[in-house]
Every structure is written in C-alpha cells, then in structure tokens.
Amino acid sequence: MVTLWWVLTLLTLLSPEASGSNPGVRVKVTQKGLDYGRQIGITALQEKLKSIKIPDMSGSESVAPIGKVSYSLTGIQIVNLGLPKSQVTLVPDAGVSLSIGDAFINLHGNWRVKYLKFIKDSGSFDLAVSGLTISSTIAVKSDETGRPTVIGLNCAATVGSASIKFHGGASWLYNLFSHYIDQALRKALQNQICPLVADAINEMNPHLKTLNVLAKVDQYAEIEYSMVDSPVVSSSSIDLGLKGEFYNIGQHKEPPFSPIPFTLPPENSNMVYIGLSAFTPNSAGFVYNSVGALSLYITDDMIPSSSPIRLNTRAFGAFIPQIAKQYPGLMMKLLVKTVKEPSVTFKPNNATLQVNSTVTAYAIQPNSTLSPLFILNLDASVSAEIYVTGLKVAGALTLNEIDMTLGTSYVGPFEVTPLEKIFMMILKVVVIPKVNAHLREGYPLPAIGNMNLVNTQLQTLKDYMLIGTDVQFTG
Structure with a gap:
C-alpha cells in the first residue's frame, strides 16, 4: 500500500496557499503507473489483513432436539488469505478509489461444547470465507508543511459467504447449528477489515513526509x-x-x-x-x-x-x-x-x-x-x-x-x-x-x-x- 505514494503524492502536493500561477514543472501519472502501484499496494494490504485477530467466542444456542448447547471457539487463526482481484481507479475531479473482489480467508480453530448438562465434547474446525469485497475512497490533503497526507474514507467490507466444517467429536451436532457460529465469525471479520484498511492507508503518511518539497x-x-x-x-x-x-x-x-x-x-x-x-x-x-x-x-x-x-x-x-x-x-x-x-x-x-x-x-x-x-x-x-x-x-x-x-x-x-x-x-x-x-x-x-x-x-x-x-x- 505504501508504494501507491506516487499516485497519492501527485494528488496531494497541495500547498495550503497555492498561488494559481503557471507551473514550472508538470507531472502526469498514467494507468500503467496506477497498475504498478496497485500491485505492490495490494501485496502490502494482504499482509496487513493477515494480522486479523478473531477473539475467542462462547455462547449458547437451542438446537432441536438436544436443547440448550453451550459452545466455545478458541485459537482461531488465519491459515490462508488471498486478494485475487483488485483495482485502483481514478474518479474524475474526486480522488482514488480502491476496490477488491473475490477475496477469501481460510481460518482454523478449536471448538468445545457442553449439552444435556453433563456431556462434553471437543475438536477442531475450518472456516472458509469467500466472496469478500472491500472498497474504500482515499481522501488527500496537505499537512502543515505542505506535504501530502492521506485518509481512508467510506470503507465497506462484505463477506459473501462463509462455511464452517467441524472435525472430531460429535461434529454432526455442530453442523446442526453452524449457521449461528457462521454469523458470529463473519461479523467479527467484517468489524476488523475496514480498520485494517484504514491503518494501511495511514501507514503511507510517514513515507509521504519524505517528499522533497x-x-x-x-x-x-x-x-x-x-x-x-x-x-x-x-x-x-x-x-x-x-x-x-x-x-x-x-x-x-x-x-x-x-x-x-x-x-x-x-x-x-x-x-x-x-x-x-x-x-x-x-x-x-x-x-x-x-x-x-x-x-x-x-x-x-x-x-x-x-x-x-x-x-x-x-x-x-x-x-x-x-x-x-x-x-x-x-x-x-x-x-x-x-x-x-x-x-x-x-x-x-x-x-x-x-x-x-x-x-x-x-x-x-x-x-x-x-x-x-x-x-x-x-x-x-x-x-x-x-x-x-x-x-x-x-x-x-x-x-x-x-x-x-x-x-x-x-x-x-x-x-x-x-x-x-x-x-x-x-x-x-x-x-x-x-x-x-x-x-x-x-x-x-x-x-x-x-x-x-x-x-x-x-x-x-x-x-x-x-x-x-x-x-x-x-x-
């Protein structure tokens, strides 16, 4: 993400007191340049998203015909993450738009249940998140030194589908109420993606401050x-x-x-x-x-x-x-x-x-x-x-x-x-x-x-x- 600098820098070399006089130097960034910045920026963003932390979860659900089932999910970690489709586009008279599609995240963790008051069981699970889309608008401003600064705005992250598979123990039981857990995990993911995207954008600012204005x-x-x-x-x-x-x-x-x-x-x-x-x-x-x-x-x-x-x-x-x-x-x-x-x-x-x-x-x-x-x-x-x-x-x-x-x-x-x-x-x-x-x-x-x-x-x-x-x- 950092090396989208020259897309954003060229947008953000805005002096707080721009004179409006003719420039001595003109600069143009082409679509080829945008694509280069996107490739490197997406690699950096992918590493940032791998830092997603899913907290341990616990709760209870009523599952027929068993009744109340208490569960806990622990040690949830990302084992694979991909951003196969991405695009950085220029929005005329606005700024830079970042969009990511068909992203996926695979997670692995441990489960534990208790039901009928005395029956306990445990095992592991795999969660596959697919159809993940991310979009964000990047706003650009000048800081007090006349150097560029960037802010991520209007971020949206949507999980298209998530499927969970349980292994070990009475996994047939968990498959009965997996959709309850799916929703909790999907919400936890969606809540973290946009803050991490914003962090990745903010991490560009120290690099932008090296611009030799x-x-x-x-x-x-x-x-x-x-x-x-x-x-x-x-x-x-x-x-x-x-x-x-x-x-x-x-x-x-x-x-x-x-x-x-x-x-x-x-x-x-x-x-x-x-x-x-x-x-x-x-x-x-x-x-x-x-x-x-x-x-x-x-x-x-x-x-x-x-x-x-x-x-x-x-x-x-x-x-x-x-x-x-x-x-x-x-x-x-x-x-x-x-x-x-x-x-x-x-x-x-x-x-x-x-x-x-x-x-x-x-x-x-x-x-x-x-x-x-x-x-x-x-x-x-x-x-x-x-x-x-x-x-x-x-x-x-x-x-x-x-x-x-x-x-x-x-x-x-x-x-x-x-x-x-x-x-x-x-x-x-x-x-x-x-x-x-x-x-x-x-x-x-x-x-x-x-x-x-x-x-x-x-x-x-x-x-x-x-x-x-x-x-x-x-x-």
Missing part, C-alpha cells in the same frame, strides 16, 4: 516542488503542476520572469511523465547570478601546458602591443563574470544557453596587485545536452560561438577580432569544463523514499523537456 541543490540553491494549483484528475491520468523554482537558500526572491504555460502530450507508455519548462533552469541562473556564483578567475596555470597561448603580457602583446610596452614581462589574470542571468531556450531536439558576460583582463604586478588592462563584452551561445542520472537532471555544455566587443580599455583602443580565437580556446578548455563539472552533479527531481527511475527517456520539445519514466522501489 524543498530540496537542497548545493551551498547556494534549493528547489521547491510545491503545487501551484489543484491536480486535474481524469479517468486515465493525474495531471498536476509543481512550482519547480530555484531559490537562494533561505531567501525566496522571485525572478523577474514567469513560467510560460505548457501542456504534456498524450503519452501513456511510461508510468510517469515529468515536464520541465525552461523556467526551472532559468530560475537557477537567476539564483546563481544573484549570489555572484557565475564568475571565475582564470590564471595561466589553468591553461593546458601544451597551449602556445599563455596568460602573460608578452603573449597578449602580440595582439595588443601597448600591453607589452606598458606592462612588460608580467603574468595576467582574467575575470569572467556574467552580467545577467543566463537564458535557456528549449526547442524540438535542441536546448541552447545564451550567456552575456564580461571578461576583465589584469596584469599581475610584482607585489601581486592587479592592474586592469581591458574589459570585453562577451556573448556566448552554448548547446546543452541534458540527461537523467539517478533521481537528478544533469547536463553538459558545448560552446557554439562567441561575439566580443570592447567595453573599456585602459591601454588605448585596439581591435578585438584577433582575440576571438584566444578567448574561444580559453572558454573551451577552462570555463566550460568547470561549468560541466558542476552540471554533472545535477539537481534533484521530485522524489520520495526509496524510489528509483527506470526505462527513462528524455526529449526536448518546445519550451520544455519531457521525461518519460517507470518507477521501482527497493527495500
């Missing part, structure tokens, strides 16, 4: 996966919108842009589909840019030793002579820094990143002070390869082209065109590898407990990426 990414950022509107429940799927927004840790400042509306395609071959809009990585860019994390100092020791281009005034003096004249024989340092948040664009089969930055070049004086040489405006176009690894989305960038203009020169005017190949090389061998090392760490997807993603596929569509995946649970 707010997931830490690194020292700078966390990502929020709270709901922005109510889920849309149809007869075949659950569709919902999550915020999918990066924030500075502890400082939830909204970016100057909003998610663009998008809808998921009618795919159904996987259990779950996750749509990640460009808003999500763009909100990440806003966060990292605002905390100054998108800057990098580059020194000569970061340039491959095989490179003929070195970061010193002699090498750059070949292109800008006045540098070599004013600052002869000095090493240089570059500061690459974004001037605004990078912008990610998703198009069919294509993800690109546009970065607007500056490059400030310094000469390193013998006393380690930095003398500014020039500032270049550098716009770079980068292709992004995005993939799913474990429970994270990761990526790798490839530099396409750059456009440079002179922003400020402290050594007089010069042409920047001859420098383009140099900075193209520096970006490719220094900056891009460092960015990719960070991107390989990835950022977390919505997840709960011991969930794993399998058979995962990712495709880039207009304005969003679509992840189709199946789900497995371990442990």
Whole structure:
C-alpha cells in the first residue's frame, strides 16, 4: 500500500496557499503507473489483513432436539488469505478509489461444547470465507508543511459467504447449528477489515513526509516542488503542476520572469511523465547570478601546458602591443563574470544557453596587485545536452560561438577580432569544463523514499523537456 505514494503524492502536493500561477514543472501519472502501484499496494494490504485477530467466542444456542448447547471457539487463526482481484481507479475531479473482489480467508480453530448438562465434547474446525469485497475512497490533503497526507474514507467490507466444517467429536451436532457460529465469525471479520484498511492507508503518511518539497541543490540553491494549483484528475491520468523554482537558500526572491504555460502530450507508455519548462533552469541562473556564483578567475596555470597561448603580457602583446610596452614581462589574470542571468531556450531536439558576460583582463604586478588592462563584452551561445542520472537532471555544455566587443580599455583602443580565437580556446578548455563539472552533479527531481527511475527517456520539445519514466522501489 505504501508504494501507491506516487499516485497519492501527485494528488496531494497541495500547498495550503497555492498561488494559481503557471507551473514550472508538470507531472502526469498514467494507468500503467496506477497498475504498478496497485500491485505492490495490494501485496502490502494482504499482509496487513493477515494480522486479523478473531477473539475467542462462547455462547449458547437451542438446537432441536438436544436443547440448550453451550459452545466455545478458541485459537482461531488465519491459515490462508488471498486478494485475487483488485483495482485502483481514478474518479474524475474526486480522488482514488480502491476496490477488491473475490477475496477469501481460510481460518482454523478449536471448538468445545457442553449439552444435556453433563456431556462434553471437543475438536477442531475450518472456516472458509469467500466472496469478500472491500472498497474504500482515499481522501488527500496537505499537512502543515505542505506535504501530502492521506485518509481512508467510506470503507465497506462484505463477506459473501462463509462455511464452517467441524472435525472430531460429535461434529454432526455442530453442523446442526453452524449457521449461528457462521454469523458470529463473519461479523467479527467484517468489524476488523475496514480498520485494517484504514491503518494501511495511514501507514503511507510517514513515507509521504519524505517528499522533497524543498530540496537542497548545493551551498547556494534549493528547489521547491510545491503545487501551484489543484491536480486535474481524469479517468486515465493525474495531471498536476509543481512550482519547480530555484531559490537562494533561505531567501525566496522571485525572478523577474514567469513560467510560460505548457501542456504534456498524450503519452501513456511510461508510468510517469515529468515536464520541465525552461523556467526551472532559468530560475537557477537567476539564483546563481544573484549570489555572484557565475564568475571565475582564470590564471595561466589553468591553461593546458601544451597551449602556445599563455596568460602573460608578452603573449597578449602580440595582439595588443601597448600591453607589452606598458606592462612588460608580467603574468595576467582574467575575470569572467556574467552580467545577467543566463537564458535557456528549449526547442524540438535542441536546448541552447545564451550567456552575456564580461571578461576583465589584469596584469599581475610584482607585489601581486592587479592592474586592469581591458574589459570585453562577451556573448556566448552554448548547446546543452541534458540527461537523467539517478533521481537528478544533469547536463553538459558545448560552446557554439562567441561575439566580443570592447567595453573599456585602459591601454588605448585596439581591435578585438584577433582575440576571438584566444578567448574561444580559453572558454573551451577552462570555463566550460568547470561549468560541466558542476552540471554533472545535477539537481534533484521530485522524489520520495526509496524510489528509483527506470526505462527513462528524455526529449526536448518546445519550451520544455519531457521525461518519460517507470518507477521501482527497493527495500
């Protein structure tokens, strides 16, 4: 039952103060996903029902022609229980309905009787309960933390038929009044089934509390996966919108842009589909840019030793002579820094990143002070390869082209065109590898407990990426 989480979680990621704004992330659970959850959930429920305890029973009945017969039933235990037919269905605009049919329970116990005041007898009995049906509606809410909580409602359990067979002693006598005992046992069963179903549903809540509604990414950022509107429940799927927004840790400042509306395609071959809009990585860019994390100092020791281009005034003096004249024989340092948040664009089969930055070049004086040489405006176009690894989305960038203009020169005017190949090389061998090392760490997807993603596929569509995946649970 626990692993129906992702049916119920997707219904219950309801923030108490949902904003109603466009989501950055959309999630859909298909019928295939529902069926997987049902299979595992029914196994858990079956084990729960095996804990049914039938108390010892005693009473008396008038059985013709014997008269009053006192009886007791003790040591009643379940020896077999089966839930061969079950179904979890979505009720449009309502919730999840669980139904079980043709269930059976076999019990064994001991009997003892006394009649005609002095005659005693004893033996054993077998009780076969068949045609058992169980139905329950699962209501979903949010707790005070914005995480899901579930409650079982409207449970009904019906025992279709029960037959009891007595063994040993004067079993012919008991067969005369077995229907009296049948009724008592059936009532005892029915009284316990629904409370156990409710317990099984309630036991999901500690697992649902592991949902990473707010997931830490690194020292700078966390990502929020709270709901922005109510889920849309149809007869075949659950569709919902999550915020999918990066924030500075502890400082939830909204970016100057909003998610663009998008809808998921009618795919159904996987259990779950996750749509990640460009808003999500763009909100990440806003966060990292605002905390100054998108800057990098580059020194000569970061340039491959095989490179003929070195970061010193002699090498750059070949292109800008006045540098070599004013600052002869000095090493240089570059500061690459974004001037605004990078912008990610998703198009069919294509993800690109546009970065607007500056490059400030310094000469390193013998006393380690930095003398500014020039500032270049550098716009770079980068292709992004995005993939799913474990429970994270990761990526790798490839530099396409750059456009440079002179922003400020402290050594007089010069042409920047001859420098383009140099900075193209520096970006490719220094900056891009460092960015990719960070991107390989990835950022977390919505997840709960011991969930794993399998058979995962990712495709880039207009304005969003679509992840189709199946789900497995371990442990």
